[in-house]
Amino acid sequence: MVDARFVYVVDDDPAIRRSLERLLDAAGFRVTSFATPAAFLGVADNLAMGCVMLDLRMPKMDGFEVLARLAQLNPDLPVIVITAQGDVPTAVRTMKAGAVDFIEKPYSDDALIAAIEAALNTGAAKGRAGDIAAAALLIDSLSPREREVLEALVAGQPNKIIAFSLGLSVRTVEVHRSRMMDRLGVRQLGQAVRLSVLASLAKAG
Amino acid sequence: MLRVDELFEPQELKHCIRDLAALSTLPAIWKDYSARQIADSVAAALISMLDADVVHVSVPGLRDEAAFDVTRTGPGGSAGSLGAVERSLRDAWLGTREQVFTIDSPLGEGTLHIAAVPMGFGGNAGIIAGSFNLRFPSETHRLLLGIAASHATLAIQRWHAEGQQRRMVSLIERSSEFVGFAGLEGRVQYLNTAGCELLGLSGIDEAQRLSIFDFLSPTDRMRAHHELMPLVAASGRWLGELNFRHFKTGEDIPFLVDWFRIDDFRTGRPMNMATVSRDLRGQKKLEDNLRRLNESLEQRVSERTSELAEALERLTLEVKQRRRADVRAQELQVELIHASRLSAAGQMAGALAHELNQPLTAFTNSVNAGRRMMANSAYEVETVRDVLDEAADQALRAGEIIRRLREFVTRGETDMRIESLPDLIREASDLASAGTGAHGVQIRLSFDPRAETVLGNRIQLQQVILNLMRNAQDALADSERRELDVATAWLGDGSIEIAVADRGSGLPDDIVEHLFEPFHTTKSNGMGLGLSICRTIVEAHGGKLRYEPNFGGGAIFRVMLPVPPER
Secondary structure: OOOOOOOEOOOOHHHHHHHHHHHHHHOOOOOOOOHHHHHHHHHHHHOOEEEEEEEOOOOOOHHHHHHHHHHHHOOOOOOOEEEOOOOOHHHHHHHHOOOOOEOOOOOOOOHHHHHHHHHHHOHHHHHHHHHHHHHHHHHHOHHHHHHHHHHHHHOOHHHHHHHHHOOOHHHHHHHHHHHHHHHOOOOOOHHHHHHHHHHHHHHHH | OOOHHHHOHHHHHHHHHHHHHHHHHHHHHHHHHOOOHHHHHHHHHHHHOOOOOOEEEEOEEEEEOOEEEEEOOOOOOOOOOOHHHHHHHHHHHHHHOOEEEEEEEEOOOEEEEEEEOOOEEEEOEEEEEEEEEOOOOOHHHHHHHHHHHHHHHHHHHHHHHHHHHHHHHHHHHHHOOOEEEEEEEOOOEEOOOOHHHHHHOOHHHHHHHOEEHHEOOOOHHHHHHHHHHHHHHHOOOEEEEEEEEEEOOOOOOEEHHHHEEEOOOOOOOOOEEEEEEEEHHHHHHHHHHHHHHHHHHHHHHHHHHHHHHHHHHHHHHHHHHHHHHHHHHHHHHHHHHHHHHEEEHHHHHHHHHHHEEEEEEOOOOOOHHHHHHHHHHHHHHHHHHHHHHHHHHHHHHHHHHHHHHHHHHOOOOOOOOOHHHHHHHHHHHHHHHHOOOOOOOOEEEOOOOOEEEEEOHHHHHHHHHHHEEEEEEEEOOOOOOOOEEEEEOOOOOOOEEEEEEEEOOOOOOHHHHHOOOOOOOOOOOOOOOHHHHHHHHHHHHHOOOEEEEEEOOOOOEEEHHHHHHHO
């Protein structure tokens, strides 16, 4: 590996920063940590190409605001959002704010490293464009029913409500949901939501 | 004695015949006269015929008619007191009782020749005629006087008899009842005005063309003919109800009929049939009205009764609904208390999850880092040891969070005081039984007098007892013996005990192993925090929470708490 692979960690929890530095160092990345969003944004436009790991919940400034400011300072820098709140609305909002991926705490090291490498290989803007096209293809492969279920899930509806509004049984909704996840090649609902949001960006663009 | 020689005088005979003829016409003239008019008429006739100077007629009282006298004087008669003349004539006659005599004239100078004849009434009735003529009375005079007296007597008697009959007829005619009589064969002879009017007949002439059976409604005709008429003929009378028929409208009119036979009072032979009948329509109408009134009264009573019954039913229903609503309200209250505790537990769990996520993430990162470092010889053991130390720190941090959380559960409510144990349990039991209408669990409380008090936080201990009792109630939901015992006991080792025992399904072994661990639950709607929090609270009070199976099925939870220090 000729080029150093940079990872920028933004997290207010020192234990998380320290342990991530250890882990990513052991995995062969060059890690720089920032304890506050301000410290990160202060240097964001001068940073070498790499990947940002952003904690969503921080005092003073939350992750969404950091995403918004970063989009102006350095739009090419890909951001992976780390969150303890694994709920769908948060995931949707994260993706729409421009993150390339998001990961729920606690995570396995393999999942984390795979996400970082994917982000580094493609780069933010280009990567997102590719991701969006790929996501649109995947979403198109879904049946109308599966897409309806996915859209309802993205809207944050529980299975029961989806079943009621689509006139299906809860069991059938679960079947559609499971088949939909298989087709998209994802195991977590958050990933399916990410693809759905990316695909919707393709249409908007 | 009549002196015949005089009658042979042609003039005298001619006069006599003329007077006799005149007398014989009088009764016909008197037909419509009253008794007084008859007496006056005969007196006037005798004055003329006898050429008399005074005639006095004395008529006795008959039935309801008073006695009276009539006195007439001739054309040459004085205008003296008639009353005095009458008296002297009558006294003279009553004194002598002779038919011919003379008296000193009460009319003036001279002697009055008197002829007197009694009338057929007996007593003092009679006609007295007086004249100054010396030849009075001749045989012819006496003959005429006698015949006139006979005629007058008969006429007056007939007048009296007819007066009686007229009164009877007017009585019957004016009666409002149906009165009539008929021949024995049934031909109508008489019907009063009321009878004609009641049945629409124009008058007696029309009625006399009819048979009594024509008066009856067709339904009663046969019975009257074959049954009643023979009965009346045989026994003399029948009284009962019959329907008459109105001749114009054909309407049936009910009558109360008194049907009787009239017999000849001399021979005893039946002569007529008669009836006095009463129109019953008025009475029937009254009866109908009365019955209707009664019926409507009954109906109103029954309507009112059913209204009252309905009202009662409504009230009962309302009471039931209100009672149900009350029970529901209590249930809701209990649910609310429970929900607020659940929600507190839920918030606690949410906080727990987030707080624990941080150290767990760091811990995982560190352990994974260490694993990767150990696989890579470039890292020194020292570095790996540091990483593992960091991991251990994070594990301790997680433990610290949990300890802080447990403190939080009891924090702010560490207000410990001496409480009455029976009171505390009774309140908790009231709360537990408030919403158990559907369960119908019978709760028995028994208190050991040696375990009167406990040192602790009233709310927290009640929450423990409430929780255990609700668990027991849930366990008893499908049980046949829905009995729940809560008993206190003094254990003698410096502690007291609250035992909550049920006869429910008991607990399977795999559940018992993890009974007090958080997030283990057998309930579809449970968080699995109840017993965990209970034990935390009990332990915060320096006590213990134990489970054991109930002998013969069911569960017993024992809360053991230290005996409060003596003051």
